[in-house]
Amino acid sequence: MSAPAGSTAPTDLLGGRVVCMQPVDGFRVAIDPVLLAAAVPAQAGERVLDAGTGTGAAALCLGARVDGVSGSSAWRSRRPWWT
DSSP states (O other): OOOOTTTTEEOOOOETTTEEESSSSSSSOOOOHHHHHHHHOTTTTOOEEEEOOTSSHHHHHHHHSTOOOOEEEEESSSSSOOO
8 A cells, every 4th residue: 555645754863863754755864864964073063054955864963963063054956855
């Protein structure tokens, strides 16, 4: 049985510290943003820019990993990523 069109489901990252609501079908966040966030040497008090953020999962994982870090995310596309 397939899910109705446009259905979403939660995906836990970092042991549930970050929860992303994602489409059941199509592109879904996986381990990539978790690994990217782990590779960023940010420290408390620093600001980061996540350019080309897509779903924002990497920025959310970084924020969950490093207390006191803040940042901005930017995404530009001719069409929304969710279509």
